[in-house]
Amino acid sequence: TLHDAEVYALRDLPGGAWPGYDSVYSSGDEICFEAFAPYVGIDYIDSLYFYEVYTPSPESWDDGDRTVACTLIDFDGQLDKPLRNSRE
Numbered sequence: 001t002l003h004d005a006e007v008y009a010l011r012d013l014p015g016g017a018w019p020g021y022d023s024v025y026s027s028g029d030e031i032c033f034e035a036f037a038p039y040v041g042i043d044y045i046d047s048l049y050f051y052e053v054y055t056p057s058p059e060s061w062d063d064g065d066r067t068v069a070c071t072l073i074d075f076d077g078q079l080d081k082p083l084r085n086s087r088e
Helices: 020-040 056-062
Strands: 006-013 050-052 068-073
Touching: 006 020, 020 050, 056 068
Parallel strands: none
Antiparallel strands: 006 068, 050 068
């Protein structure tokens, strides 16, 4: 079935006070980059696909949310198959 994105990693950031947008996004980007190759099966630079990083907001952080979600996307359109170990 067609889908807009595929979640390939969910990781929690360390607790504590809200570290700021830049810190949260930078940590999330690092998580998603490092998780990409083990999931897809090739390095990000060689892949047909891209990733998006979803991070907690200051409001959700205050509610205990620490989860970074990493999704695979294709700028050319929807995904038509699972991408785990696709090596594309």
